[in-house]
Amino acid sequence: MRNSLKQLIAGPCSAETREQVLETAKEIADIKNLTYFRAGIWKPRTAPGSFEGIGEEGLKWMNEAKQQFGVKLITEVATPEHVDTCLAHNLDAIWIGARTTVNPFYVQQIADSLKGIDIPVFIKNPISPDVGLWMGAIERFKLAGIKNISVIHRGFYSYTKGIFRNPPMWEIPIKLKTEFPDLQIICDPSHITGDSELIEEVSKFAVQLGMDGLMIETHPNPPKAWSDAKQQVTPDHLKKIVNAINANEVNRDIKHEELEILRKTVTSSDDDMLKEIAHRMKIVEKIATFKKENSAMVFQLERWKIVLEESNKRGAELGLSEQFVADLMNLIHRESLNIHNTIYNS
Ligand code: PEP
Ligand code: MN
Numbered sequence: 288m289r290n291s292l293k294q295l296i297a298g299p300c301s302a303e304t305r306e307q308v309l310e311t312a313k314e315i316a317d318i319k320n321l322t323y324f325r326a327g328i329w330k331p332r333t334a335p336g337s338f339e340g341i342g343e344e345g346l347k348w349m350n351e352a353k354q355q356f357g358v359k360l361i362t363e364v365a366t367p368e369h370v371d372t373c374l375a376h377n378l379d380a381i382w383i384g385a386r387t388t389v390n391p392f393y394v395q396q397i398a399d400s401l402k403g404i405d406i407p408v409f410i411k412n413p414i415s416p417d418v419g420l421w422m423g424a425i426e427r428f429k430l431a432g433i434k435n436i437s438v439i440h441r442g443f444y445s446y447t448k449g450i451f452r453n454p455p456m457w458e459i460p461i462k463l464k465t466e467f468p469d470l471q472i473i474c475d476p477s478h479i480t481g482d483s484e485l486i487e488e489v490s491k492f493a494v495q496l497g498m499d500g501l502m503i504e505t506h507p508n509p510p511k512a513w514s515d516a517k518q519q520v521t522p523d524h525l526k527k528i529v530n531a532i533n534a535n536e537v538n539r540d541i542k543h544e545e546l547e548i549l550r551k552t553v554t555s556s557d558d559d560m561l562k563e564i565a566h567r568m569k570i571v572e573k574i575a576t577f578k579k580e581n582s583a584m585v586f587q588l589e590r591w592k593i594v595l596e597e598s599n600k601r602g603a604e605l606g607l608s609e610q611f612v613a614d615l616m617n618l619i620h621r622e623s624l625n626i627h628n629t630i631y632n633s
Contacts, residue, residue, distance in 0.1 A: 292532050294473060294500025296361060297525055298325035300515040301338065302345030310507045312352035314522030318529055323380055324358035325502065329369055330514055331386045338513040346376035367400035382409035385441055389413040394424045398431035407435040409473065416443040418462050437471035438463065439502055442479035452481025457496065477504040477518045486520060487528045494532055571623045575630040585627045
């Protein structure tokens, strides 16, 4: 089965001026995958004093864009007042921002304000990597009677900065998809990468992963944007990204049998790995029993440091990433401590 780009939401991070809104819409309206024209009207900015959105006036400009170029409109809402204002201006859809999804009180207030109203709602992931919180927000809108719910994966806040502004942690949207198989998941590579140069690569990956669409911030003159300047693409750049994805869809030549063989090999490798881990844990049981009988300390920091160093070194030799080896060893250590705990208390 080939994955294709089913939905595209594009437009500026923020509506800034009437000209900027109309120019962007004009340039992107003819992209065949475009499902919604986005523009932020109320902006949740980290520091006070930065541009916090143009407000209601911007909704009028968006409606002009709709009349002139036939685009459907979507913006972010964070309060019931925003919802009322959007409904008064006939927006076609709304999205809930990442800083709103984290707070069940806000989510509930917005959901309540939508009771009896049939408008598509897109829910961004909470900034914290908490799939339960994301699912909770979905449930709140479902309970309010909203039929058309989709989600937007925009990555998760991380204190340590790598190449991405908000690391994607793909396992989280995948977990959500396993809980809600029919849910449409849109990927927002703009907020994931924070860098217009990385958007194409992440977009392609998201589509290959089976995501149902993309939300890409697009601005006629990104360096001059009033918010998120580094991550916005020009309309031409957006077209290049979309064309690359669509072309890939037609030309891609996956050899399915080869893929099947590789998958079987991975399954058998997983089996070997689990057997090996089970064997390791049996040895841990023996060590824990020995320590208990000889009243030795459960945890020895020096010993643990050596284990970590050795596995780091070995992992690097084997071409594994340092972070992966550290995460794996910590997980194994946690289970070892659980085994110690059971044996000490038995
Ligand atoms: C946005 O889409 O412009 C935005 C503010 O997104 P997020 O809520 O993902 O930070
Ligand atoms: Mn933005």
